[in-house]
Amino acid sequence: MNKIIVAGSLHYDIMLAAHHRPEKGETVMGSGCSYKFGGKGGNQAVAAARAGVPVSFIGAVGDDAQGEFLLAALREAGVDSTSVAILAGQPSGMSVAISDAEGDYGAVVVSNANLHIDAAAVGEEVWRDAGLLVLQNEVPPRVNLQLAQQAKQRGIAVCINAAPARDIEPELAECVQLLIVNAVEARDMCQIAVNDLASACEAAQALAQRFPQVIVTAGEHGLALCEQGSNAFSIAAIPVKLVSTHGAGDCFVGVLSQSLLAGCRLVEAANNANQAAAAHVSRPLPV
Template identity: 90%
Template sequence: MNKIIVAGSLHYDIMLAAHHRPEKGETVMGSGCSYKFGGKGGNQAVAAARAGAPVSFIGAVGDDAQGTFLLDALRDAGVDTQAVTILPSVPSGMSVAISDAEGDYGAVVVSNANLHIDAAAINDALWRDAGLLVLQNEVPPGVNLQLAQQAKQRGIAVCINAAPARDIEPELAACVQLLIVNAVEARDMCQIAVTDLASACEAAQVLAQRFPQVIVTAGEHGLAFCETGGPASHIAAIPVKLVSTHGAGDCFVGVLSQSLLAGLSLADAAEKANHAAAEHVSRPLSA
């Protein structure tokens, strides 16, 4: 089993640069605009493929120029798109993100076609040779549940990056091997405020009572990981000169998935993904 299946969102991203993000009622003059491939699912699939894994994608786009752009980006990265549905009457998903002078960003997402993924229509052949299914929360909960149950029935491990934050129903949780959450999502799931590596470890250990493997990312502090029945461990963040945090989490998940599929332990895979995310946001200060 040597293939990753990523199911999730595809967004045509409009990226705006500004000194700061606007407050309520404020107009801010921007300094740049670009158009990029996005969506948590799409970004994670591309990251995993670029890291060397065979990847198939399950999703949906509209029959529009944005959909063509999204499909071309997946294919250019080497991702198989046979399970991406093209919908003639629904526009492709999109987002508008504003990146500020400090490298942080905020975004508004309009799901559009991502709300119409038909999990029941997936061909059995797609599951052949798959070793890992990767999910996120930018598609309807029912899609994730159906796909996770199909994967579990076939003995395929399921990873969910539970972002953006929402409840994971017990039926879905029962299918999940690996949970990946950031500080906010971890807090919402276990009521532990993640403010440093110690609290990230605490949250990871609590969540590992519900999921066999857990990773809690804690931004500039680093990350914690835990497996059920074992102690929590942490990896410190790598010092970098920040350019932008946009897509860093998706890079982490994609590289982590490829590393796990290649046979690395959770600790070693997290270490490799941590380095990849640091390179994604900027070059190290020593460079």
Template identity: 60%
Template sequence: MSKLLVVGSLHYDIMVAAHHRPEKGETVIGSGCSYKFGGKGGNQAVSAAQAGIEVVFSGAVGDDDHGKWLLEILNNHSVDTAHVEVIRGVASGMSVAITDAEGDYGAVVLSNANTQINSSQFANDALWENVGMVLLQNELPEQINLYTATEAKKRGIRVCINAAPAKTLSPELINLIDLLVVNGVEARDMSGITVNSLQNAAEAAQALSQLYSTVVVTAGEMGVAYADNNGESNTLEAEKIELVSTHGAGDCFMGMLCASILKGENLGVSVNNANKAAALHVSKKAD
């Protein structure tokens, strides 16, 4: 089975629980605090490894205790960290997230070491050994994603990007992407179509498939839609669950989606597997 190469961010997450997220100028009394492994890249790598495939991670951490802990978590989940650079004198990435009583959250991210990944490593053939797909996100500078995708294409390797958080992608990067995965907000920002129903999600996926070979739009409690540039499209309703927290749902979806594809499943089956995995994730208590 081919490996998944994840090129992405690693964050030490501070999770704060409160009744609601503060408005401008408001102070809210919290009800709890925890510290978690994070970064979209890190979370997606762990999710894919838990789904039963080999995962290689490329990224950067600082030479601080947070960086050591982040690498330890990846290693504990059997993610290959040989290509994670430890940068002296730089802080590791981190974020602060506030989860409200309804299970929704907002976060502030400090990229720190994640912005200083050495792009020359992507020309190293050893990094790409037995890799069948590379997974990118928008928490790294686009230049890093562009270097990675360019080297992947030279080797005939599929490129998947979870374009989160939403930002404008360059035409050069767009041309290298085989699979685009976005949530409803990101789909709206990229397509101009407001996603407030599963039908809207399908319309956004179809519109974006004019630029990208294959598109998946996750629409939270409404479900998920996908389309490709051959005109194939479909929707899946969300699983019926009792929501605990949406935190990490998208990353869980991405890990299972890529793992399923690398195991040889078609897009429809892979999306369904990812949909079920994300539903399970949001309906259980976090570790």
């Protein structure tokens, strides 16, 4: 059990920098533009691979220049892309994100090829030596369910980063060992507003009634974690000078996954991921 499988989205990201994000009907003059590899699935796979673990990726791109860019970025990071389908006639997924002067961002995602991942076409070889399957919510629910069921049948642990927020059907929940959500996603799943570490612990405790292990990230406050049958507890954020929050959650999930596969307990893995995310948000965005 020496590799991670990440299944999910790949997006060609257009990154814009501006003083603030536009209001309805407003035109804002930007200060920078860059093009980068993205998608929650892709970002988490790359973060895990860079943390030092073999990673295989399940996904789909179009037969376009953006798809070639995304595949090249996976390979450059050391991620096995043999299970990424290249779909004729389909455009690759993309997003446009605006980062403001305070380091926060907003984004619009167009899924395109990510909506057409065929879980049934995944070959048996991709499951060999896998110890963890990592999922997110940027692909259709049927894809996550089919892959999670296949992983469970093989005794492979399943982690889902339930972002963006949506209901997790009972059949999928039965396969999940670890749930990772941010404050908004936690609120949507358990109706507990998360605005500090105490409320993050409350939400983690509530969600641990449904999932064996839960992590609730609470932005600048830190995170809470809970294992079923135990009390939740928190880990404070590491003070840094914020540059941009873009991709921080994906960095967290990737490093956490690598640490878990390396044999770390959940709290140790969460500490490692917390440190990695702090370093990530304090780095300048590419220009």
